[in-house]
Amino acid sequence: MxxxxxxxxxxxxxxxxxxxxxxxxxxxxxxxxxxxxxxxxxxxxxxxxxxxxxxxxxxxxxxxxxxxxxxxxxxxxxxxxxxxxxxxxxxxxxxxxxxATCPLVTKVHREAERHHKNGYTIILIGHKDHPEVIGTMGQLPKEKIKLVETINDANNIKIVGPVAYVTQTTLSVDDTKDIIGELKKRYPNIKGPVKEDICYATTNRQDSVKQIAAECEMFFVIGSNNSSNSKRLVEVARKAGCKNSQLITFEKDFPIKEIVKCNKIGLTSGASAPEKLVQDFITEIKKHTNVSIQELSRTKENVTFKLPKML
Ligand code: SF4
The missing domain is CATH 3.40.50.11270 (Rossmann fold)
Structure with a gap:
């Protein structure tokens, strides 16, 4: 080979x-x-x-x-x-x-609190049982924040009085847009965030996948099974046209036999995956076949957050 x-x-x-x-x-x-x-x-x-x-x-x-x-x-x-x-x-x-809560998650917490103080019931768009969702729901009294996971949930939720929404930071940009669209039909005066809650990192990683997935025979996302943003990247790659998109967790063997049959594959990593794992994956492929790498950069990121004062 x-x-x-x-x-x-x-x-x-x-x-x-x-x-x-x-x-x-x-x-x-x-x-x-x-x-x-x-x-x-x-x-x-x-x-x-x-x-x-x-x-x-x-x-x-x-x-x-x-x-x-x-x-x-x-x-x-x-x-x-x-x-x-x-x-x-x-x-x-x-x-x-x-x-160590990410400041962009804290921003969502404060938003939810502000809406609550102003008399709104809050809809949180997110995935049940994800720690971020548990954390955001836990900023308010239970009856004042309701979870919506799907368009179906958005169609069935019943709230009386003023409604606002916030979202998990690591959702699919496109799926969330659809859910918000449904909520706006049901509650035309629903209040949303001034700047959307899905964070810059989630948006940028999804954008860069969309740019290349369609031309790849297989697409790989280095990440973990419990990483929301990594799992969304796999879904985004599939939706963008690469049906054979998979999460690489390093917990089982890489699908090398399938990989070596391809001419072009795509590769990215979730926001919590170290670059070393991306390089390890490439090194493993190189043991079986020749490789050329083209990095396609969609946006430059220069975001940094300060550490807490006590450190
Ligand atoms: S993906 Fe990263 S930047 Fe975005 S909210 Fe989570 S920790 Fe913060």
Whole structure:
């Protein structure tokens, strides 16, 4: 097979976003400043490799504060955000916490609160059980925020009085547009965000996939099964015309036999996937066939977020 050459169209921007970089930095800086161990509530970002690396440096991952054995140690809240009850519980238990919620998720929390104060019932468009959705819903009293996952939900929801909507930050741009369209038909005066809630990183990564997926025989997204933005990239690639689009989690073998039959494949990575994994994947393909790489950059990103003052 070595005389054959596969062209890899490499999407850009891809991989780490500013919120992920900041969240990982926060755990590392907390380890430097306070020493190990530092607890982290939930996977800091949805990537096993990132989590394993931080574990080696002294982070202990828990799902709930009740699992923290040594309450004298700091705890970091993950980039996805937490319900208000979580910092309240930490304060109650006198556990020192550092909040690594992405500022763009915090923006959605504040928006939801503002609408609530102004007398609106809020519709959150998002995926049930995703930690970001749990965190956003947990900013308000239960009866004041309702989850809509699909167009069907949008058609069936019943709310009396003024309505506003917010969204999860990592949704499919196109699917969300359709759901918002339905909600606007049902509630013509519905209030939306001033600037949309789907974040710049999600939008840019989806745009760059749309640009190349149609001309690829297979499309690969490096990411994790629990990463919302990575799973959306697979769906976007399929919708854009590459039916054989898959998530590469590094938990099972790569489909090398299928890959070497292709002439052109596409490749990107989710916002929580390290670039090293993209390069490892390319290195693996190179063991089986010749490869040429063309990187197609759609937009330049220069977003950075400040660390919390205490670090
Ligand atoms: S995907 Fe967007 S909202 Fe999520 S951490 Fe990255 S920048 Fe923040």
């Amino acid at each position: 070595k005389n054959k050459e596969i062209k890899i169209l490499l999407a850009a921007p891809r991989g780490f976003c500013a919120g992920v970089v900041r969240a990982i930095d926060i755990v590392e800086k907390a380890l430097d400043k306070y020493g190990a161990p530092v607890y982290v509530r939930h996977e800091i970002v949805h990537n096993k490799h990132v989590v394993d690396d931080l574990k080696k440096k002294g982070a202990i991952f828990v799902e709930e504060l009740s699992e923290i054995d040594d309450k004298s140690r700091p705890v970091v809240f993950s980039a996805h955000g937490v319900p208000k009850a979580v910092p309240a519980e930490a304060e109650n238990k006198k556990i020192f916490y550092v909040d």
